[in-house]
Amino acid sequence: MLGFLVRRLIAMVLTIWAVSFVAFAIIQLPPGDYLTSYVAQLSAAGDRIDPQTIEALRERYGLGDPFIVQYFKWISGIVQGDFGDSFEWSAPVSELIWGRMGNSVLLEGLAVLVMWLVALPIGIYAAVRKYSLGDYLATVGGFIGLAIPNFLFALVLMYLWYVYFGQTLGGLYSPEMANSPWSIAKLLDFLSRAWAPILVLATAGTAQLIRVMRANLLDELSKPYVVTARSKGLPEWRVVLKYPVRVALNPLVSTIGWLLPTLVSSSVVVSAVMNLPTAGPLLLRSLTTQDMYLAGAIILLLGILTILGTLISDLILAWIDPRIRHGGM
Amino acid sequence: MATTDTQNLTKPVAQPKTSKPTLSGRESQFAMTWRRFKQHQLALVSLWIVVAFYLVALLAEFFAPFDPGDYNPRYTYAPPQGIEFVFVEEDGSWTWGPYVNGYGTEIDPEAMRRIFTIDEEVRHPLGFFVESEPYMLLGIIPMSHKLFGTIEPRAPLYVIGADRLGRDQLSRLIHGTRISLSIGLVGVVLSLIFGVIIGGFSGYYGGWFDSAVQRTIEFIRSLPTIPLWLGLAAALPQNWSALQNYFAITVILSLLGWTELARVVRGRFLALRTEDFVTAAQLDGASDYRVIVRHMVPSFMSHIIAATTLAIPGMILAETALSFLGLGLQAPIVSWGTLLQEAQNIRTLASAPWLLAPGVVVVVAILAMNFLGDGLRDAADPYGK
Numbered sequence: 001m002l003g004f005l006v007r008r009l010i011a012m013v014l015t016i017w018a019v020s021f022v023a024f025a026i027i028q029l030p031p032g033d034y035l036t037s038y039v040a041q042l043s044a045a046g047d048r049i050d051p052q053t054i055e056a057l058r059e060r061y062g063l064g065d066p067f068i069v070q071y072f073k074w075i076s077g078i079v080q081g082d083f084g085d086s087f088e089w090s091a092p093v094s095e096l097i098w099g100r101m102g103n104s105v106l107l108e109g110l111a112v113l114v115m116w117l118v119a120l121p122i123g124i125y126a127a128v129r130k131y132s133l134g135d136y137l138a139t140v141g142g143f144i145g146l147a148i149p150n151f152l153f154a155l156v157l158m159y160l161w162y163v164y165f166g167q168t169l170g171g172l173y174s175p176e177m178a179n180s181p182w183s184i185a186k187l188l189d190f191l192s193r194a195w196a197p198i199l200v201l202a203t204a205g206t207a208q209l210i211r212v213m214r215a216n217l218l219d220e221l222s223k224p225y226v227v228t229a230r231s232k233g234l235p236e237w238r239v240v241l242k243y244p245v246r247v248a249l250n251p252l253v254s255t256i257g258w259l260l261p262t263l264v265s266s267s268v269v270v271s272a273v274m275n276l277p278t279a280g281p282l283l284l285r286s287l288t289t290q291d292m293y294l295a296g297a298i299i300l301l302l303g304i305l306t307i308l309g310t311l312i313s314d315l316i317l318a319w320i321d322p323r324i325r326h327g328g329m
Numbered sequence: 330m331a332t333t334d335t336q337n338l339t340k341p342v343a344q345p346k347t348s349k350p351t352l353s354g355r356e357s358q359f360a361m362t363w364r365r366f367k368q369h370q371l372a373l374v375s376l377w378i379v380v381a382f383y384l385v386a387l388l389a390e391f392f393a394p395f396d397p398g399d400y401n402p403r404y405t406y407a408p409p410q411g412i413e414f415v416f417v418e419e420d421g422s423w424t425w426g427p428y429v430n431g432y433g434t435e436i437d438p439e440a441m442r443r444i445f446t447i448d449e450e451v452r453h454p455l456g457f458f459v460e461s462e463p464y465m466l467l468g469i470i471p472m473s474h475k476l477f478g479t480i481e482p483r484a485p486l487y488v489i490g491a492d493r494l495g496r497d498q499l500s501r502l503i504h505g506t507r508i509s510l511s512i513g514l515v516g517v518v519l520s521l522i523f524g525v526i527i528g529g530f531s532g533y534y535g536g537w538f539d540s541a542v543q544r545t546i547e548f549i550r551s552l553p554t555i556p557l558w559l560g561l562a563a564a565l566p567q568n569w570s571a572l573q574n575y576f577a578i579t580v581i582l583s584l585l586g587w588t589e590l591a592r593v594v595r596g597r598f599l600a601l602r603t604e605d606f607v608t609a610a611q612l613d614g615a616s617d618y619r620v621i622v623r624h625m626v627p628s629f630m631s632h633i634i635a636a637t638t639l640a641i642p643g644m645i646l647a648e649t650a651l652s653f654l655g656l657g658l659q660a661p662i663v664s665w666g667t668l669l670q671e672a673q674n675i676r677t678l679a680s681a682p683w684l685l686a687p688g689v690v691v692v693v694a695i696l697a698m699n700f701l702g703d704g705l706r707d708a709a710d711p712y713g714k
Contacts, residue, residue, distance in 0.1 A: 018548055026557065029564030147695040149646050151653055152669070152688045159678050159685070168675055258550065265555035269650050273673070283556060284654060287563035295563075299556045306553050 004318055012311050019303035020078070024071050027296035074296070084293030088286070093297045097279065101301055103172060104271075104278040107194065108263050108305075111201035112256070119206045123213025127221060128240055138210055145207035150266045154200045154273040161196075169196045170275045200270050205259050209252065216251050220244035250321045256313030260306045268302075362631050365708035372704020378697040386507040390464050393500035394478045394486055397663045404495035406681045407432055407445050407487045416452065427455040432485060453484040490683035492671055501663050502687055508664040509645055510694070512579055516644040517637055519583035524590030525633070531591070532598025533621065539595075546588045554585050558647065562656040571662050578657055582647050586640065593636040597629035631709035639702035642695045649691055665691050 039054060057063075061073060061084065077084060083093035126135040161169045174189050220226065221244055229239045271280030279298050286294040367373060385392050410429040417423055431451030437444045459478040466472045479486050489499045531542040561581045565574060601607055610624045645665075651657030652666025653673075660667065665687045671677075672684040 015548060015551065019552065022552075022557070023560075026560035026564065029561070143696060143699065144692070147642075147692050147699060149649055149688075149691060149695075151650055152685075152691065155669075155672060155678070156685065156688070158675050159682065162675050162679050261551060261553045264553035268553075268555045268559070269654060272654055284559065284656070287559055287656065290563070295560060299560055302553050302556050307551060310551060 005315070008311060008314055012307055015307050016304055019307065020075055020300055021071065023296050023299040023303065024074055025067075026299060027292040028067065028070070030290055030292070074293075078297075078300070083297040086286070086291050086294040088289050088291040088294070093294050096282065096294065097297055097301065100277055100279045100282055101298075101305075103276065104264075104267060104280070104302075105305065107172070107197060107201065107271075107276070107278060108260075108267055108309075110194070110198050111205070111263060111267075112259070114198055114202040115205040115209055115259075118202065119209035119213060122206075123210045124217060124240065124245060126210065126214045127217035130218065135214075138214075142207035142210050145203045148203070150200050150204060151269045151273045153203060154197070154270050157196055157200060158274065169193070172197075172276050172278075197267075197270055197274050197276055200274075201263060201267055204266070205263060208259070209255065212255055213248060213252055216248035217244055220247050250317065253313055253317045253320065257310045260309040260313075264302050264306050358627070358631070362708045366704055369704040369707060371700050372707075375697040375700035375704065378693070379701055382506060382694055382697070383510060385503055386510045388466065389504045389507045390466055391472065391474075392476050393497075393503040394461075394475055394488075395497045395500040396462075396464075397496065397501045397504040398661075399496060399500070401485075401491075401495040404432065404445075404485055404487065404491045405493060407485065407491040407495065408447075408681075409490040409683055410447065410485075410487055412455065412488065428452045429455060429479070429484075429486060429488075453479045453481060453486070455486075456480045489686050490681065492681075492684065493677070498683055498686060501668060502665075502690060505663045505665050505668050505687060506690065506694075508575070508658065508662055509648060509666070509691075512575070512582070512648045512658075512664070513641040513645040515576075516579040516582040516586060516648075517641050519579060520587040520590050520640060520644075521633070521637055523583065523587035525594050527587065528591030528594030529598060529621065532595035533602065533617070535599075542591070542595075546591060549585055549588050552585075554647070555650065557585060558582065558651055559654065559656050562651055571659065574659055575662060578648065578651065582644050586644060586647075589640060590633070590636055593632060594629075597632055598625065601625050601628060631705070635702055635706035635709045638698060638705055642698045642702075645691070645698075646695065 061070065063070070065073075074084065081094060083097070085091065086093050086096055089096055122138050126138045129135055158169045161167060170193075172190060172194055173186070174193070180186055221240075223244070226239060226244055229243060230236070234242075267278060268280035268283060270276070271278040272284050275281065279302060283295060283298040283302075286292075286298065410432075412427050412429055414427050415423055415425060416428065429452075431448045431453060433446045433448035433451075434443050435446055436442070455477055456479075457477050458474045459480055460473055460482075461475045461478065463471060463473040487497055487499075489502070492498055492501070527542055531539045558581055561584070562578065565577050569577065607620060607624060610620045615623070648657055648664065649666040649669065652664055653669050655670065657666055658664050668687040669685075669691075672688070678684055
């Protein structure tokens with residue numbers, strides 16, 4: 001297990017390094033450097049800016065240096081927790097993002113939880129009652145769930161809610177609760193708003209998980225050991241739940257690896273539609289205003305979030321499945 | 330049988346019947362694939378839907394009653410008219426033939442804004458192949474007739490409503506279909522080129538190159554794509570023309586989209602590399618190029634077509650999402666995404682729900698393409714199952 005962990009961690013560090021490189025390359029793409037546009041913006045607003053400050057900023061970000069040097073300065077700042085400054089907000093990036101990243105993680109975590117809680121029973125049911133009405137419904141529902149772009153789903157949900165209840169769905173906390181510490185009241189307030197984005201985020205993933213679970217379980221159910229268990233006179237629910245479901249669960253855990261990137265992606269879009277205080281809308285805004293250190297930090301952190309999630313799912317998989325723990329990989 | 334694939338899912342919907350005794354060996358591969366495909370009814374229906382979509386996209390100017398940019402401030406947010414077919418005259422006799430009612434306006438005394446009413450008194454008969462401003466079909470054929478329209482020129486015709494500038498939503502939707510579907514196609518072709526070249530080399534030669542490519546693919550697939558796409562799209566120069574913007578977006582989409590196709594191609598290459606007929610061709614002294622193009626590619630062509638079809642919906646959805654967020658295609662271009670951008674404001678949407686029509690079209694198109702792709706994939710392996 002230790003060797004497995006070490007290999008996984010090394011791979012993760014390398015991947016994160018590659019992500020940081022990609023993120024920095026992307027924020028470097030727009031023509032011109034940020035400082036020039038920043039200075040132009042400030043002087044347009046009538047502010048005078050001290051040439052010494054400009055020089056200090058230029059030195060700090062290594063502007064004018066080759067790409068690699070700039071990257072190195074950026075990444076060594078980040079390692080020390082300094083993500084640079086947001087030009088638009090005139091504040092360190094790190095002050096702006098943590099709260100919003102927290103909301104992102106919370107929302108995505110809850111979405112994963114909901115996916116599993118919904119998809120597992122439905123998937124098991126669809127496999128056990130193959131070709132029943134419920135199976136057809138799950139299949140058709142799954143296909144539709146996959147075909148609806150999540151921002152469209154969010155839009156339709158908001159529209160229906162507005163038309164039938166006269167309220168706008170959106171945000172995660174009511175204004176009076178936003179800054180209060182967590183309490184039962186705040187939790188209820190949060191849930192009364194967060195159910196909508198969680199529902200939207202969980203739909204596509206649930207549809208995929210149902211079909212993975214159904215397929216895995218169908219493969220297991222036809223195996224001889226299930227027949228043996230049944231012929232021994234075990235009650236049917238034990239025959240299904242005790243062995244085949246456990247085996248079918250393993251591949252399902254590994255689906256987190258491809259579920260998370262899509263989930264993080266869609267949470268960006270859904271947050272923008274529903275105006276949620278997550279990293280998504282901030283990223284969008286920072287990209288349109290070319291607030292590049294903010295954008296870079298968010299792209300990097302979303303990437304790291306995905307990689308960490310995948311690592312966790314790998315570890316869970318190794319923990320529940322000895323074949324992976326011992327089989328190299 | 331693959332455990333996690335969609336094949337399992339499509340089964341309950343349209344269980345392929347067991348094949349009839351065949352004359353295998355005599356039928357061409359195409360004929361066998363087609364025969365298997367035809368048994369998949371949902372896929373067959375989807376094929377026709379997809380064909381219809383592309384036909385509309387190709388002949389958008391002919392199908393759309395108006396130019397997507399035609400606006401009329403008198404009909405801002407005019408509601409859908411609904412086409413009537415029978416009119417009962419006052420003397421009780423019936424007049425046949427499609428027509429739409431005209432609009433009347435009232436002032437809502439509470440909200441102090443104009444609301445449209447359907448004026449039953451005014452009728453604008455509709456006709457097929459009505460005359461219009463001259464235009465070029467497919468850019469080369471001069472035409473001056475549209476598929477349908479009002480017989481009297483300049484009569485209002487808003488079958489599925491109008492947008493905030495009084496532009497015909499239906500015409501915009503039809504023109505948007507062209508852009509969205511073609512971006513899916515162009516994007517997939519680009520991904521296919523990347524995928525076939527990279528995946529092909531990777532699978533054919535193996536070794537360190539293969540591992541490097543595989544690690545790269547794993548890396549790209551482990552990243553959330555939307556933030557990266559957004560970042561790349563935001564880097565596009567603001568002053569680019571609509572066409573440049575369009576191509577840049579397709580390139581951006583395929584930059585991250587080639588991995589799946591490369592994976593499929595590599596998998597097929599690995600599977601085929603050790604087949605006897607490949608070894609025989611190599612022993613015969615055929616060049617690598619000839620072995621690949623003449624012997625290997627034909628035998629997995631159908632797999633590639635299936636994988637390509639399955640990749641198109643992803644491209645279309647990505648374009649729609651990017652444009653919806655304002656970082657994809659830009660305003661003068663009409664696509665499903667830019668159309669849905671108009672529907673972003675919930676209050677506007679509540680008073681003009683027909684702005685969501687592009688969403689319905691997106692879902693239908695994506696569903697049809699997914700079913701079609703699934704059917705093709707099941708049929709792609711004529712010897713399987």
